[in-house]
Amino acid sequence: MVRRFAAVASIAGALLAAAVVLAACSPASRMRPADTFARVRARGVLTVATNAGWQPQGFIDDSGQLAGFDIDVAREIARRLGVKARFQTPDWSVMTGGHWRGRWDLMVGSATPTRARAHVVDFAGVYYYSPYVFVVNRMSTARRRADLDGRRIGVETGTTSEDYIRRHLEIDDPSAPAVVYSVTPGQVRTYANSMMPFDDLRLPAGARLDAVLAPEQTALQAIRSGYPIRVLPGGYAFREPLTVVTDKDDPAWTARIRRVIAAMKADGALRVITLKWYGRDYSS
Amino acid sequence: MIFADNVDQPPLLRRPIVFIPALALLFLALLRADPANWPLLRGVLAAAGLGGVLGNGLAAAAVCVLVGANAYVLLRLPVRWQVAMVWVELTLALAALFVSFDLSYAFIRRKLWILVSIGLVNTLLISAVSIVLAFILAMAGAVAKLSQNGVALGVANFYTSLFRGVPLLMQIYIIYLGLPQIGVVVDAIPAGVAALSLCYGAYMTEIFRGGIESIPRGQWEAARALGLSPGQTLRQVILPQAMGVIIPPTGNQFIAMLKDSSLVSVVGVWELMYLARTQGQSEFRHIEMMLTASMIYWIFSILLELGQARIERFFGRAHAR
Numbered sequence: 001m002v003r004r005f006a007a008v009a010s011i012a013g014a015l016l017a018a019a020v021v022l023a024a025c026s027p028a029s030r031m032r033p034a035d036t037f038a039r040v041r042a043r044g045v046l047t048v049a050t051n052a053g054w055q056p057q058g059f060i061d062d063s064g065q066l067a068g069f070d071i072d073v074a075r076e077i078a079r080r081l082g083v084k085a086r087f088q089t090p091d092w093s094v095m096t097g098g099h100w101r102g103r104w105d106l107m108v109g110s111a112t113p114t115r116a117r118a119h120v121v122d123f124a125g126v127y128y129y130s131p132y133v134f135v136v137n138r139m140s141t142a143r144r145r146a147d148l149d150g151r152r153i154g155v156e157t158g159t160t161s162e163d164y165i166r167r168h169l170e171i172d173d174p175s176a177p178a179v180v181y182s183v184t185p186g187q188v189r190t191y192a193n194s195m196m197p198f199d200d201l202r203l204p205a206g207a208r209l210d211a212v213l214a215p216e217q218t219a220l221q222a223i224r225s226g227y228p229i230r231v232l233p234g235g236y237a238f239r240e241p242l243t244v245v246t247d248k249d250d251p252a253w254t255a256r257i258r259r260v261i262a263a264m265k266a267d268g269a270l271r272v273i274t275l276k277w278y279g280r281d282y283s284s
Numbered sequence: 285m286i287f288a289d290n291v292d293q294p295p296l297l298r299r300p301i302v303f304i305p306a307l308a309l310l311f312l313a314l315l316r317a318d319p320a321n322w323p324l325l326r327g328v329l330a331a332a333g334l335g336g337v338l339g340n341g342l343a344a345a346a347v348c349v350l351v352g353a354n355a356y357v358l359l360r361l362p363v364r365w366q367v368a369m370v371w372v373e374l375t376l377a378l379a380a381l382f383v384s385f386d387l388s389y390a391f392i393r394r395k396l397w398i399l400v401s402i403g404l405v406n407t408l409l410i411s412a413v414s415i416v417l418a419f420i421l422a423m424a425g426a427v428a429k430l431s432q433n434g435v436a437l438g439v440a441n442f443y444t445s446l447f448r449g450v451p452l453l454m455q456i457y458i459i460y461l462g463l464p465q466i467g468v469v470v471d472a473i474p475a476g477v478a479a480l481s482l483c484y485g486a487y488m489t490e491i492f493r494g495g496i497e498s499i500p501r502g503q504w505e506a507a508r509a510l511g512l513s514p515g516q517t518l519r520q521v522i523l524p525q526a527m528g529v530i531i532p533p534t535g536n537q538f539i540a541m542l543k544d545s546s547l548v549s550v551v552g553v554w555e556l557m558y559l560a561r562t563q564g565q566s567e568f569r570h571i572e573m574m575l576t577a578s579m580i581y582w583i584f585s586i587l588l589e590l591g592q593a594r595i596e597r598f599f600g601r602a603h604a605r
Contacts, residue, residue: 054565059566090550094551097461195568
């Protein structure tokens with residue numbers, strides 16, 4: 001009897017000890033406000049999350065270095081803060097999921113300010129607008145956007161193009177132009193990355209896809225790479241605002257970055273960088 | 285090679301009841317195939333003025349004769365030469381498949397150095413460190429699983445159950461995204477190495493445990509009777525015998541890990557698969573990059589296979605004749 005009591009008591013004691021240990025380890029620092037700018041200045045380095053597989057926004061050049069539009073923008077922001085930019089290239093979903101806890105100071109990766117995203121990260125300001133176009137095989141008979149009604153449209157999954165074609169694009173930016181939906185697809189085919197829809201589109205017209213909705217830049221890049229496709233005339237489907245993203249834990253830092261971007265827009269620095277990489281002024 | 289059985293029957297492929305129907309099936313399959321798939325043979329036949337069904341039949345017959353002659357010669361070679369010839373033929377077939385993709389070799393040459401100097405270096409670094417850590421974890425886990433201590437047993441059971449039961453990708457995400465929430469910001473490479481070693485350590489714990497348990501209990505008892513301590517018994521009596529059972533599945537794990545290290549690309553490590561994906565994507569040449577990366581993975585898997593064969597020979601020397 002006594003031994004059983006001792007056993008029960010020691011089990012209870014062990015559980016109690018475990019509970020104390022767990023409580024001590026629990027994240028008490030959850031609500032601590034961060035001073036990102038002090039951290040950046042102390043290190044002399046702005047840690048930027050970005051993409052490396054998306055020419056010309058961000059890509060690895062032949063010498064193994066990151067280059068591209070987003071990279072130049074991030075370097076310019078860092079220069080104006082008086083520090084150097086250093087880059088990390090995690091998966092898109094990892095970057096845009098928020099809760100960075102100081103791992104990155106900034107994300108310059110052509111992110112769209114959608115309403116859903118606003119719940120987990122902050123937007124520090126739109127820095128350019130990317131126009132979207134419908135692309136068809138060169139042999140396609142489609143001449144106007146109306147010809148695509150009821151056809152199979154390919155989009156990269158989880159992107160603005162998918163939201164647009166499914167008609168629930170919600171942009172969380174008062175300055176953005178209103179979105180007008182124009183095509184009623186027969187079937188939407190989603191792809192895991194931005195290039196796979198073009199690989200299906202290049203097959204003889206209509207084998208797997210009738211059209212792709214993609215950023216104008218991606219389409220022009222595919223055409224330059226020899227894909228037998230063409231941009232459907234009739235203007236842009238919509239223009240997508242793209243924003244610099246910050247973590248939610250430091251509003252003062254977000255405001256500081258917003259001022260930097262506004263200054264870059266005002267003095268034409270953004271215009272110069274878009275002209276350099278896109279050949280067109282996408283900054284306004 | 286397993287023990288050769290010398291019952292006097294001809295080998296399988298030399299029996300007419302096997303090779304005649306096999307060649308007939310091949311002939312019928314080729315007869316139905318599109319002759320446009322063999323431009324060389326078709327060119328020869330067209331030059332001889334043979335087209336249509338007759339040309340198709342002749343081409344199919346020619347291929348069947350070639351295959352039959354090839355098998356005839358192969359079956360009469362010594363075993364080592366048979367293996368070498370089969371490797372050469374299958375490699376050529378694979379190469380023919382790749383050539384049919386119409387690849388840009390200039391692009392591959394231009395990007396190869398980046399793939400090797402950054403991607404391969406990172407992949408090998410991650411794999412090598414993870415393999416060492418997984419080996420240590422597995423050894424500790426196996427000893428804990430075989431111990432009488434309930435706490436050690438519970439920890440080891442929980443460990444293998446959790447890390448074998450949760451997808452490796454999730455483990456990487458949990459370590460990379462979860463640890464910062466309790467104040468520990470780990471970099472991408474340490475997070476990936478931790479996930480890989482924990483996951484493969486869990487699988488290998490079971491391999492080691494099974495290997496150790498496969499040695500009869502009498503060995504432990506005999507070693508104890510001779511006055512060896514439990515640690516000495518494990519190191520000097522049990523493990524040298526268990527290694528023969530442990531090595532082949534462990535080699536499997538190492539090869540699997542080399543390729544699973546590509547999963548850490550989700551946290552932004554510039555390893556081989558990450559660079560192959562991004563380099564191919566930026567210029568719409570992903571098939572080139574994927575094939576190149578695959579070949580690099582394969583070459584290093586072959587090196588691991590060769591290493592495994594050497595280690596197996598070393599631990600199997602007690603059974604050699």
